[in-house]
Amino acid sequence: MSGIPQDVKQLVIYRLDSLPANKKISIGSYGEFSKEELIENVKKENEIGKKIVEIELEFLRAMKEGLLA
Numbered sequence: 001m002s003g004i005p006q007d008v009k010q011l012v013i014y015r016l017d018s019l020p021a022n023k024k025i026s027i028g029s030y031g032e033f034s035k036e037e038l039i040e041n042v043k044k045e046n047e048i049g050k051k052i053v054e055i056e057l058e059f060l061r062a063m064k065e066g067l068l069a
Contacts (some may be wrong), residue, residue, distance in 0.1 A: 003045065004042070004045050004049070004050065004053055008053060008057070009042055009043070009045075009053070011056075012042050012052060012053050012056045012057075013039050013042055013043070015056060016035055016038050016039050016042065016052070017035070017039065019035045019038075020035075021034075021035055021036075023035070025038060027048060027051060027052065027055075028051075030048050030051065033048070038052055
């Protein structure tokens with residue numbers, strides 16, 4: 001995935017912003033991140049940010065296809 005489209009980035013940031021501020025999210029071998037750290041990584045479009053976007057898009061596709069209840 002090269003540059004993240006602006007609308008996708010905004011959607012992912014909006015979803016991340018809805019997370020509780022006091023929770024950490026584990027992203028595989030990358031480690032644990034706060035909501036603010038996740039958002040910053042998406043904005044920077046670095047490796048972690050791209051992984052977060054990939055995870056969010058997979059989740060949304062699964063919901064659309066009815067794979068999640």
